[in-house]
Amino acid sequence: MNLKDINRLIKAGDVRIHVIKLSPGLYGFVYFSRKGRYHIFISEELSLPGRQEVLLHEIHHIVEDMSRIAYIFGLDMQWEQTEKEANFFARRIFRKIK
Amino acid sequence: MATFGERLRYLHEEKGLKQTELAKMLNLESSSTISQYETINRIPDAYILQRLAEIFDCSIDYLLGRSNIRNGSISAALNKVHAAVSDDPELLAFWQELSEREDLQTLFRQTKDLSPEAIKRVIRYIKMVEDEEAAEEF
Numbered sequence: 001m002n003l004k005d006i007n008r009l010i011k012a013g014d015v016r017i018h019v020i021k022l023s024p025g026l027y028g029f030v031y032f033s034r035k036g037r038y039h040i041f042i043s044e045e046l047s048l049p050g051r052q053e054v055l056l057h058e059i060h061h062i063v064e065d066m067s068r069i070a071y072i073f074g075l076d077m078q079w080e081q082t083e084k085e086a087n088f089f090a091r092r093i094f095r096k097i098k
Numbered sequence: 099m100a101t102f103g104e105r106l107r108y109l110h111e112e113k114g115l116k117q118t119e120l121a122k123m124l125n126l127e128s129s130s131t132i133s134q135y136e137t138i139n140r141i142p143d144a145y146i147l148q149r150l151a152e153i154f155d156c157s158i159d160y161l162l163g164r165s166n167i168r169n170g171s172i173s174a175a176l177n178k179v180h181a182a183v184s185d186d187p188e189l190l191a192f193w194q195e196l197s198e199r200e201d202l203q204t205l206f207r208q209t210k211d212l213s214p215e216a217i218k219r220v221i222r223y224i225k226m227v228e229d230e231e232a233a234e235e236f
Contacts, residue, residue, distance in 0.1 A: 023213065025209050025216070026212055026216055030205050071202055071203070072202070076174075086205075
């Protein structure tokens with residue numbers, strides 16, 4: 001996945017982004033709605049670079065994890081491989097666009 | 099809900115295993131046994147089921163298609179949400195319906211375990227999205 005793919009995904013309109021108040025310790029989450037849209041929620045407490053990194057993290061989940069796993073509720077999975085890979089991806093892309 | 103054969107096929111393809119490789123991991127003489135599991139929905143004995151659950155990190159109920167909850171960690175997460183919203187009847191009803199969805203998909207970017215209040219806020223946002231999208235139809 002590269003920046004073009006990310007752009008295409010967002011332009012298709014199936015991804016909605018919400019910047020909202022979240023509790024400390026939660027930077028963001030992604031939810032797949034009944035209508036088939038991906039909703040990415042990002043904490044308003046984060047700086048702009050922080051928000052961008054969370055956005056990339058959640059996009060990685062949409063492309064790499066949610067397309068592959070039928071049922072997932074990933075609460076408290078912060079140490080699991082899925083999360084580590086999404087973090088690695090977000091940091092790699094973020095370094096490119098900075 | 100999926101059958102055992104459908105679940106097994108999905109899991110082995112997801113893991114990128116060939117039927118021959120899976121047969122070897124289960125100490126089966128031939129991959130045709132795996133094929134029978136998948137195509138004619140033959141149910142294996144308890145030992146094989148246990149081994150499959152270990153290989154694919156899932157519960158036996160999930161393998162047999164009796165549950166959509168893949169493993170214990172998801173089950174624990176669902177219970178945690180249930181406890182967090184249990185004092186709010188409207189949110190609880192929404193959550194009970196939501197957790198039954200066969201295609202429920204939610205992932206979190208978090209740095210520590212969340213408090214019940216934090217979880218409740220997340221479910222409220224999810225409900226808001228669903229309510230808004232449902233209203234679009236009218």
